[in-house]
Amino acid sequence: MALTALISAIYLIFTEVSKTLSFTADVPPVFTAWLANGLFLLIGILNLWRVEKG
Numbered sequence: 001m002a003l004t005a006l007i008s009a010i011y012l013i014f015t016e017v018s019k020t021l022s023f024t025a026d027v028p029p030v031f032t033a034w035l036a037n038g039l040f041l042l043i044g045i046l047n048l049w050r051v052e053k054g
Helices: 002-024 029-050
Strands: none
Touching: 002 029
8 A cells, every 4th residue: 555655656746747847848748748647657568568477
């Protein structure tokens, strides 16, 4: 349960950082809106790839 809370907190912090990045930098808002989702999708795919099959 604690690990889930930690991962959720990291996701929310990363979302807020990317939101701030869209206001301060010259980065398209669509890119920063999907940045956290893309990063966590990549991490999830890598974790699924590492899992032992069988």
